[in-house]
Amino acid sequence: MDPEAVSVIDLEKRFGRFVAVDRISFSVGRGEIFGFLGPNGAGKSTTIRMLCGIITPSAGTGHVNGYDIFSEAEKIKHTIGYMSQKFSLYPDMTPFENIRFYLGIYDVPSHLWQERAEKILKITRLTNVRERLTRDLPPGWRQRLALGCALLHRPKILFLDEPTSGVDPITRRHFWDFIKQLTIEGVTVFVTTHYMDEAQHCNRVVIINEGKIAATGSPDEIIRNVLPNRPQADLNDAFITLMARRKP
Secondary structure: OOOEEEEEEEEEEEEOOEEEEEEEEEEEEOOOEEEEEOOOOOOHHHHHHHHOOOOOOOEEEEEEOOEEOOOOHHHHHHHEEEEOOOOOOOOOOOHHHHHHHHHHHOOOOHHHHHHHHHHHHHHOOOHHHOOOOHHHOOHHHHHHHHHHHHOOOOOOEEEEEOOOOOOOHHHHHHHHHHHHHHHHOOOEEEEEEOOHHHHOOOOEEEEEEOOEEEEEEOHHHHHHHHOOOOOOOOHHHHHHHHHHHHOO
16 A cells, blocks of 8 residues: 555646646655645645545646546545535535435445444534534534534545634634544544644644745644744744745
């Protein structure tokens, strides 16, 4: 098995004359929590959508779970879980109905549906609200449901695009506890965020701005490399410094 869950070289995405992702290269090891950081409009979501087979890159090479992102996008979709930054489930359905729907979408064998549904409701702590309309749930609960649906087919890689945006601090903490447990079970987690405190949970991070990689490494390595003379600096300080360097 390829030791790298994700590998891209000179990945590029253009929309007309606009370059959203500008020839970036990086890799993600299996079982890692890998953070993809950057301000709004930096190219984070565009990159994750290319890796998930949702949009086709303009140039470069890349593999996810050993599959080519150009020619094997459909195979990639069957081996990953994807949670977009915008809530994508059905608000007029209950959590249980949403789960049953996605079990079918992911082609999970029908004899496993009951077991998978009950397990996801349990680990997302939604068993007691399984018959409430999803639209009536608090934002943090809806995010838990979206994450649970992304795990129904037991993906090898989980892509999370700003999963805790608009979620309260306590829910965010529980969310990250759950993510850490997933990696213990062997799942690779690729997460985009602009919360620097969340990035500290990652084994490695890439910081992207204006479509280009500004820094890569563990959070501590980035802090030391960017601000070697400031021992009390944190990742937020390093991030602000890197963003300032990119300005003309």
